Amino acid sequence: MDGTVLSLSDVEKIVKTDPGQIRRFGGEFAFSFGSCHARDHFGIVRGPGQKGAVVCNGQVRCLIEPAPAPCTLDEAIVTAVRIRSGEGVTALSGGVDSSLVAALAGRECVAVGLKGSHDLEQARHAADLLGLTCTEVEITQEEIADALPAVIAAIPKKDPVNTSIAVTQYFIARWAGEHGHRRILAGQGADELFGGYARYLASPALEEDLARDVAGLEAQADRDQAVAALHGTYLSMPYLDIRVVRAARAIPAHEKVHDGQRKIPLREVAGRHIPQELAVYGKKAMQYGSGVWGVLKKLARKNGYKTSVQDYINHIGRVEHGH
Numbered sequence: 001m002d003g004t005v006l007s008l009s010d011v012e013k014i015v016k017t018d019p020g021q022i023r024r025f026g027g028e029f030a031f032s033f034g035s036c037h038a039r040d041h042f043g044i045v046r047g048p049g050q051k052g053a054v055v056c057n058g059q060v061r062c063l064i065e066p067a068p069a070p071c072t073l074d075e076a077i078v079t080a081v082r083i084r085s086g087e088g089v090t091a092l093s094g095g096v097d098s099s100l101v102a103a104l105a106g107r108e109c110v111a112v113g114l115k116g117s118h119d120l121e122q123a124r125h126a127a128d129l130l131g132l133t134c135t136e137v138e139i140t141q142e143e144i145a146d147a148l149p150a151v152i153a154a155i156p157k158k159d160p161v162n163t164s165i166a167v168t169q170y171f172i173a174r175w176a177g178e179h180g181h182r183r184i185l186a187g188q189g190a191d192e193l194f195g196g197y198a199r200y201l202a203s204p205a206l207e208e209d210l211a212r213d214v215a216g217l218e219a220q221a222d223r224d225q226a227v228a229a230l231h232g233t234y235l236s237m238p239y240l241d242i243r244v245v246r247a248a249r250a251i252p253a254h255e256k257v258h259d260g261q262r263k264i265p266l267r268e269v270a271g272r273h274i275p276q277e278l279a280v281y282g283k284k285a286m287q288y289g290s291g292v293w294g295v296l297k298k299l300a301r302k303n304g305y306k307t308s309v310q311d312y313i314n315h316i317g318r319v320e321h322g323h
Contacts, residue, residue, distance in 0.1 A: 003068070005083050022054050026066035026242050027083060028234075041066060042240055043218050046225045051218070066242050073247040074269045080241030081105050081185070088183030088236065091172050092134055093290075094122030095283030096263065097187030097196075100270045101238055102132055105185050109134040112171045114141075114291035118284055129275050137175050141295050147171070148299075152316050154226040160309040162223055164287035164296050169227045169235070177231030184228065189217055189239035193248040194263040195256035206253040214249075 006014075006025075014021045015033045022038050030039045030047025036056040041064050043051025054061040071079070077100070085105035092098045092109035102109050111123030115138045127134035147170050152158050155166045176184050191197055192213040195206070203209045217240065224235050238244065251265050258264070262282075270279035287293040300312035 003079050003083055005086060019054070020062070023062045023064050024066055025064055026068060028236060028240075036061065038064065040064065041242060042221075042245070044221045044225070044237055044240055045234060046222065046229065068243050071243060071247070073244070073251070073265055074272065076241065076243035076247045077238065077269055078104060078273075080238035080244050083241075084183070084185060084236045084238055087181070088185055089176050089179070089181045090132075090185040091187070091235075092123045092126060092132075093119045093187075093283060093286065094124075094126035094278070095187070095281060096267055096270050096274075096279055097190040097239070099126045099130065099274050099278040099281075100266070101185055101187050102126070103130050103274045106132070107185065108132070110137060110172060110175050111135070112137045112139060112168055112175070112290055114139060114295065117289065117291040119286070119289035119291075122281075122283065122289070126278055129278060135175065137171060139171050139290075139292075141298065143171070144292060144295050145299055148313075148316055150230060151227060152313060154230055155223045156226065157219065157223065158313055158317060160293075160296065160313065161287065163313055164293045166223055166227045167292050167296070168286050168290045169224050170230065173228040173231040173233045173235075176233045182233050183236045184233055186224075186235045186237055187239060188220060188224065188235065188237045189245075190263065190266055192217055193239060193245065194251075194266040195253065196263045196266075198262070200257045200262060201260065203257075206257060210253055210256070214245075 028040050028044045030045040036054055037049030038054045039047050039049055039051045041052045049055035052064045081101055081104040085107055088107060090102040090105050090107050090109045092102050092111050109127055109132050111120055111134055113120040120136050123134055124136060144167055147167055151166045151170050152163060155162055172184060195210060200206060228234050256264055267279050283289060296309055300309045303312055305312040
């Protein structure tokens with residue numbers, strides 16, 4: 001809660017001597033002790049029991065409600081990345097979200113995409129500008145086809161958008177797991193918190209749209225963690241730190257999106273930590289930039305589903321269940 005990173009032994013000591021302190025825990029976690037389970041405030045890490053609570057014998061013992069000291073958005077993001085960057089690898093695509101996390105974390109990076117894809121090229125460029133090491137993982141149509149059954153079986157919502165995003169995450173997690181990394185620092189949540197989607201520019205009810213999309217972040221985290229778990233890894237999300245979420249929610253919607261610009265507060269912070277070129281860069285969504293969406297459509301057509309990727313996904317799901 002105060003920015004101190006607790007070790008496993010620290011947590012064990014608190015559980016044994018003063019479990020009431022768990023209510024103040026920030027960050028991302030899920031753990032069990034005795035007949036009790038505890039999960040972080042936003043439910044970013046999967047686990048038994050409800051999010052943001054200590055549950056014992058099926059009953060809520062207390063809520064987990066961290067209350068860190070007030071700080072600026074810049075301070076919030078810097079702190080959120082710092083407390084998560086003791087180990088792991090950063091997923092880099094070259095946009096402002098991941099580039100800012102990568103720069104502040106200073107860790108090895110990994111980028112995934114088809115050969116010649118936008119994300120691989122932009123990640124390479126961003127890593128060069130930031131002076132970071134970045135491994136480029138080139139994936140193929142055949143690898144994507146092979147991964148689809150496992151991805152579709154793992155994710156809760158099995159539609160084209162979620163599937164294509166999850167496939168990209170699958171290969172990031174696979175590389176991380178194969179190279180001994182358990183934590184993957186990622187930029188999830190920035191678009192919803194700061195107004196990053198192009199559709200926000202024409203929104204007649206921007207405040208409501210942002211609130212709805214922020215509420216949907218839990219489902220996104222559940223999808224991504226489900227895929228990461230296939231490789232013994234998990235995604236760590238600095239933008240969903242309580243400090244960052246609180247600071248972002250305090251900013252009026254019209255200050256996040258206006259005059260054709262999106263994610264304005266985040267870009268202003270980023271401009272103080274990374275080259276301006278990266279701070280203002282407008283990147284394609286993950287499923288498009290990696291090339292995975294295009295492959296998913298090709299595979300659907302190849303397998304006889306010329307007009308519906310959803311039908312192709314449903315077909316894979318039925319085959320996996322023996323239908």
